[in-house]
Amino acid sequence: MxxxxxxxxxxxxxxxxxxxxxxxxxxxxxxxxxxxxxSPETRNGILPYSLIIFSLxxxxxxxxxxxxxxxxYVLGMFFHMQQKLPTGLTGLQExxxxxxxxxxxxxxxxxxxxxLVILFIQSIDDLLDRxxxxxxxxxNLANQFGMGEMIILSAILAVLLMMLDLxxxxxxxxxxFVINKMYKRFLLS
Amino acid sequence: MQFGYVLIAILINLLVGYAIGRQIGLQEGYQRGLxxxxxxxxxxxxxxxxxxxxxxxx
Amino acid sequence: xxxxxxxxxxxxxxxxxxxxFAQYLHLETVNIQLIYYNGVIENKSYKITxxxxxxxxxxPFKTMCLQVLEADIPMGKGKQRIQVIDSSGLTDGIHxxxxxxxAMAQTLSAIRESDIILHLFDISSLFYDSPDHGISKVDYQLxxxxxxxxxxxxxxxxxDLIPNKRPIVELQKLFPDHYVIPISAKTGxxxxxxxxxxxxxx
Numbered sequence: 061m062x063x064x065x066x067x068x069x070x071x072x073x074x075x076x077x078x079x080x081x082x083x084x085x086x087x088x089x090x091x092x093x094x095x096x097x098x099s100p101e102t103r104n105g106i107l108p109y110s111l112i113i114f115s116l117x118x119x120x121x122x123x124x125x126x127x128x129x130x131x132x133y134v135l136g137m138f139f140h141m142q143q144k145l146p147t148g149l150t151g152l153q154e155x156x157x158x159x160x161x162x163x164x165x166x167x168x169x170x171x172x173x174x175x176l177v178i179l180f181i182q183s184i185d186d187l188l189d190r191x192x193x194x195x196x197x198x199x200n201l202a203n204q205f206g207m208g209e210m211i212i213l214s215a216i217l218a219v220l221l222m223m224l225d226l227x228x229x230x231x232x233x234x235x236x237f238v239i240n241k242m243y244k245r246f247l248l249s
Numbered sequence: 250m251q252f253g254y255v256l257i258a259i260l261i262n263l264l265v266g267y268a269i270g271r272q273i274g275l276q277e278g279y280q281r282g283l284x285x286x287x288x289x290x291x292x293x294x295x296x297x298x299x300x301x302x303x304x305x306x307x
Numbered sequence: 308x309x310x311x312x313x314x315x316x317x318x319x320x321x322x323x324x325x326x327x328f329a330q331y332l333h334l335e336t337v338n339i340q341l342i343y344y345n346g347v348i349e350n351k352s353y354k355i356t357x358x359x360x361x362x363x364x365x366x367p368f369k370t371m372c373l374q375v376l377e378a379d380i381p382m383g384k385g386k387q388r389i390q391v392i393d394s395s396g397l398t399d400g401i402h403x404x405x406x407x408x409x410a411m412a413q414t415l416s417a418i419r420e421s422d423i424i425l426h427l428f429d430i431s432s433l434f435y436d437s438p439d440h441g442i443s444k445v446d447y448q449l450x451x452x453x454x455x456x457x458x459x460x461x462x463x464x465x466x467d468l469i470p471n472k473r474p475i476v477e478l479q480k481l482f483p484d485h486y487v488i489p490i491s492a493k494t495g496x497x498x499x500x501x502x503x504x505x506x507x508x509x
Binding site for chain 2 (some may be wrong): 328346401402405407409413415416418419445448449452454455456
């Protein structure tokens, strides 16, 4: 019973730490890192601290950390599938390679549920940030495919995830909510 | 579990129907807007008394 | 209540059509609501013959506001109440009279809210002399809008004044995708087809 309890705590903390890294990476790619992180005292610390946080998350729960992060990376490429990347590969090629490696190392269910939950979070995020993204020119699934479509898709993903892995679904949503709140409170004010 | 599959099937149907309906609606709305445009512009012209392109009166 | 708007150029017979159509629907007295552009509403009651003398005229631009009357149209075993709305005539140019222009603008703004649009043409003055057949740009624009809207019909009025059916055929060729009903607002010819069309849209 203790092992099960600790396992869940590790999963939750790993999810939380991975969520922080994904949020940082997202803002870095959008060139929207908060000014508090870009000050001369902190900017050099972003990369090393991110790597430490990521490795801690991986130590706590490797499957959750790597599959969630890979899922975020792959979905982040969605709007740039044809783009040539520094590796020389296109976005699509890199995404497929990362997916393939994940499937070799981790169970199929873990990879699938991580992808789906990241897609769910992305849908909700895009629904909430529709106006802002439209104004700033960011890619947004709700603006691209329509608000109604994204709401229904989110419902489909929610039901699917609750059937496949309710724990992960709850953990990820909880962490998403908390991270966003903390971000707005400590970094954007 | 069974309930979940049924629910997903319903939602997928809803998604497809909604998406198709919206696309058709956008196209029809655009055509209707195109045909109403001249009448709307005419209404403004009547009210202002000036040509909307060259601003000449009467 | 469904709204049936009558539109067309000045002097095509819109008001006479409205009154004679009301008579065709067995109204002897009409209660007409005059809705002016500035929002003023007047209610007037006339006997049909009196209304024709006062409201209809051979000179154009007699109607300077929306004139609304309510009538019961037979439907199946029962009746349905509709609003028949007469409007000010529409012209291509910018009329010098401000009141006239405002009345025309009012007509155009009423088009979108109407369920049925009866677009009158004076068939007796078409297809002779002028290269554009006497059909104004506003008529074409109305017809194009009508194509995307359900409940639009062209009424080729004053068929009592034409010697043969050729102008009606020509008009139908110009608007091949529209339903053209030949009528005479004066004599009541074609009113049953108009009534059938209006009933179908209710």
